[in-house]
Amino acid sequence: MTSTGQVHDHGGGVRSIEVPIPDNPLGTTLVYVVDTDRGPVLVDTGWDDPASWDTLVAGLDACGTGVGEVHGVIITHHHPDHHGLSGRVREASGAWLAMHAADTAIVRRARSTEPGRWLAYMTAKLAAAGAPEEHLAPLRAARPRSVPGLAPALPDREIVPGELLDLAGRRLRAIWTPGHTPGHVCLHLEEDHPAQLPGHGRLFSGDHLLPEITPHIGLYEDPDDTTIADPLGDYLDSLERIGRLAPAEVLPAHQHTFTDAPGRVRELLTHHEDRLTGLLALLSEPLTAWQVAERMEWNRPWAQIPYQSRNIAVSEAEAHLRRLVKLGQAEVMTGSEPVTYVAV
Structure with a gap:
C-alpha cells in the first residue's frame, strides 16, 4: 500500500481518503x-x-479524478460519518x-418525523429504561428544533443482499450484516488480492x-412499530457469516x-459472550437498563461519560438485555415501571 498524506493506494484500483469527523475521538472515516x-464509485x-x-x-x-466524476456512492449504513456528504456528492x-432498505427506512423516518415527536419518544424510552429525573429534565425542557444530520439524503437505489452491485468491470457483492444498524452492509470485492494475499478477495467492512x-x-x-428487535443477536450471526x-x-x-478476519471475529464473539455472562451475574x-449501564465496563468510569454518550450506553445495555431474554436466561418483570430485568 502506498500513501500520500490522507490518500492511500490499496492496489487493484482501490484507494482510500481519510475524511475528518469533527470533534470525535474516531478521528476520520476511510x-x-x-x-x-x-468512473469512480465511493x-x-x-x-x-x-x-x-x-x-x-x-x-x-x-486520486487523479474529481468529485464531479463520481459515478455512484455505496453507503454501508446511515450514520452521519458515513452517509453525511452523500447528498453533496450527488449534487x-x-x-x-x-x-439497504432497512437503513433507507430510518433515513426516511428521520426526514419526516417532527423534532418534537423525536424528543417525546426519546424521553419516554429513557424513562422506561430507568433514567433518573436529572437526566430526563433537559429533554423535557428542550425546544424542538431541526438538528444537523436529521435530513440526510434519500438514496435512489436499493442494495439487495447477495446481489452484485452495478459496478462496470468489477465484482462487488453486497452482504447484509445487521447489528450496528438494521441495514448495515459489507461489500465483498470478489477479485484476486493485488498482492496475492491468501483468502477470498477483499471486504469493505464499514x-x-x-x-x-x-x-x-x-x-x-x-x-409506530411494537416489534422487539434483537440487534445483538443479529450482529453475532452477521459476524459468524463474515468469519466464514x-x-x-x-x-x-x-x-x-x-x-x-476470522481471528478478529472470534475476539468479538468472545467479548460479547463475556459481557453477557457478566450481565447475567x-x-x-x-x-433497569440504566442501572445495568451504570454497572457495565466502558472505556471510562460512568461518572465521566458525557450526557449523549450515556444515552448510547443505555441503548447498548438494553440490546444485551434483550439477547439474554431471547436466550431464555433473563426475563422482564411483569408490570415493572420502569422496565426491570432479572435472571431466570
Missing part, C-alpha cells in the same frame, strides 16, 4: 474510491462538514446513491468489523486495513 469502467462519503468536504474533494483530486456529480474497536450495538426503532467468508484483507471504515437482583 472513504474508499473504487475505479470502475464508468464506499461511504464522510461527515457533512466544510472541512470534511474539502478533504474529500482534495482527496479525489489526488456535484449526478451520482446514484445506494443503501463499521461491522473494525481492527481495534468493538462496534456499538444500539436500537433503531420505529415509534475469510477475506484476504479487510478494508474497514475506521482505523486501518487488516488481515485474519448482575441480574441476580432486578435491574
Whole structure:
C-alpha cells in the first residue's frame, strides 16, 4: 500500500481518503474510491462538514479524478460519518446513491418525523429504561428544533443482499450484516488480492468489523412499530457469516486495513459472550437498563461519560438485555415501571 498524506493506494484500483469527523475521538472515516469502467464509485462519503468536504474533494483530486466524476456512492449504513456528504456528492456529480432498505427506512423516518415527536419518544424510552429525573429534565425542557444530520439524503437505489452491485468491470457483492444498524452492509470485492494475499478477495467492512474497536450495538426503532428487535443477536450471526467468508484483507471504515478476519471475529464473539455472562451475574437482583449501564465496563468510569454518550450506553445495555431474554436466561418483570430485568 502506498500513501500520500490522507490518500492511500490499496492496489487493484482501490484507494482510500481519510475524511475528518469533527470533534470525535474516531478521528476520520476511510472513504474508499473504487475505479470502475464508468468512473469512480465511493464506499461511504464522510461527515457533512466544510472541512470534511474539502478533504474529500482534495482527496479525489489526488486520486487523479474529481468529485464531479463520481459515478455512484455505496453507503454501508446511515450514520452521519458515513452517509453525511452523500447528498453533496450527488449534487456535484449526478451520482446514484445506494443503501439497504432497512437503513433507507430510518433515513426516511428521520426526514419526516417532527423534532418534537423525536424528543417525546426519546424521553419516554429513557424513562422506561430507568433514567433518573436529572437526566430526563433537559429533554423535557428542550425546544424542538431541526438538528444537523436529521435530513440526510434519500438514496435512489436499493442494495439487495447477495446481489452484485452495478459496478462496470468489477465484482462487488453486497452482504447484509445487521447489528450496528438494521441495514448495515459489507461489500465483498470478489477479485484476486493485488498482492496475492491468501483468502477470498477483499471486504469493505464499514463499521461491522473494525481492527481495534468493538462496534456499538444500539436500537433503531420505529415509534409506530411494537416489534422487539434483537440487534445483538443479529450482529453475532452477521459476524459468524463474515468469519466464514475469510477475506484476504479487510478494508474497514475506521482505523486501518487488516488481515485474519476470522481471528478478529472470534475476539468479538468472545467479548460479547463475556459481557453477557457478566450481565447475567448482575441480574441476580432486578435491574433497569440504566442501572445495568451504570454497572457495565466502558472505556471510562460512568461518572465521566458525557450526557449523549450515556444515552448510547443505555441503548447498548438494553440490546444485551434483550439477547439474554431471547436466550431464555433473563426475563422482564411483569408490570415493572420502569422496565426491570432479572435472571431466570
